[in-house]
Amino acid sequence: MFDKFILKHGFTKDPKKLYEYIVKGLTIGPFFQVIVTDDDYIECVKESAGILISLRKITKENIDEVLALKVDEDQRSFVSCNGDSLAQAYVYPETAFPFAVYEDSTVVGFIMMGYYEAKKYYTLWKFMIDSRYQNKGYGRKALELGIQYLRERFDISEIYTGVIPGNIKAKKLYESIGFKGTGLVESGMEEMRLILT
Numbered sequence: 606m607f608d609k610f611i612l613k614h615g616f617t618k619d620p621k622k623l624y625e626y627i628v629k630g631l632t633i634g635p636f637f638q639v640i641v642t643d644d645d646y647i648e649c650v651k652e653s654a655g656i657l658i659s660l661r662k663i664t665k666e667n668i669d670e671v672l673a674l675k676v677d678e679d680q681r682s683f684v685s686c687n688g689d690s691l692a693q694a695y696v697y698p699e700t701a702f703p704f705a706v707y708e709d710s711t712v713v714g715f716i717m718m719g720y721y722e723a724k725k726y727y728t729l730w731k732f733m734i735d736s737r738y739q740n741k742g743y744g745r746k747a748l749e750l751g752i753q754y755l756r757e758r759f760d761i762s763e764i765y766t767g768v769i770p771g772n773i774k775a776k777k778l779y780e781s782i783g784f785k786g787t788g789l790v791e792s793g794m795e796e797m798r799l800i801l802t
């Protein structure tokens with residue numbers, strides 16, 4: 606359970622400063638969430654475990670770090686490289702929502718939510734955490750933020766994604782968040798759906 610704070614545009618976009626402000630300015634306990642609702646979308650979740658994950662727009666300041674992110678050799682077939690994903694985002698600017706995943710001030714991954722016009726549904730389109738930063742809980746937090754991003758902006762009741770059958774780790778993560786297989790396999794991907802309550 607998180608406490609939520611909406612901060613107006615122009616306040617500050619630095620998650621560290623937001624954190625300091627909230628911790629100093631308000632007594633809220635160990636769990637909190639910060640949402641900055643403007644075009645430079647930033648959202649932060651801090652938990653007592655000490656993880657501070659935010660999704661930030663991809664800009665000239667962070668694009669090189671995003672492009673340098675890599676997964677292990679045996680995971681490469683599970684997800685496009687981030688350069689390819691960003692090329693798609695460039696072509697579908699209205700329906701692709703790409704973000705750098707930060708842990709504190711370090712870029713650790715990439716997530717792209719989207720709207721799939723052909724099927725008329727919202728998706729988790731691309732998702733990766735660099736191999737150096739996997740298994741620390743960052744993927745789960747980033748995915749929760751990606752889902753929240755869609756929920757807060759669009760009137761949606763479900764989110765879809767596709768997983769390559771051998772990708773046990775991603776599948777387990779998605780299942781633990783509530784995604785279930787629909788039974789459809791298309792282009793070598795198992796379709797999964799999260800029904801939002």
Ligand SMILES: CC(C)(COP(=O)(O)OP(=O)(O)OC[C@H]1O[C@@H](n2cnc3c(N)ncnc32)[C@H](O)[C@@H]1OP(=O)(O)O)[C@@H](O)C(=O)NCCC(=O)NCCS
Pocket residue numbers: 676680683684732733734735738739740741742743744745746767768769772773774775777778781
């Ligand atoms: C899938 C991915 C994004 C997960 O990121 P991550 O930061 O390592 O994930 P987390 O540390 O948050 O772990 C989340 C969950 O994954 C599952 N998981 C982790 N390691 C696992 C393993 N070895 N086997 C099975 N499930 C595993 C668990 O359900 C875990 O939840 P927990 O909190 O109960 O332990 C990351 O592994 C990745 O980038 N993989 C390569 C690219 C990819 O497959 N992208 C998804 C395309 S569909």
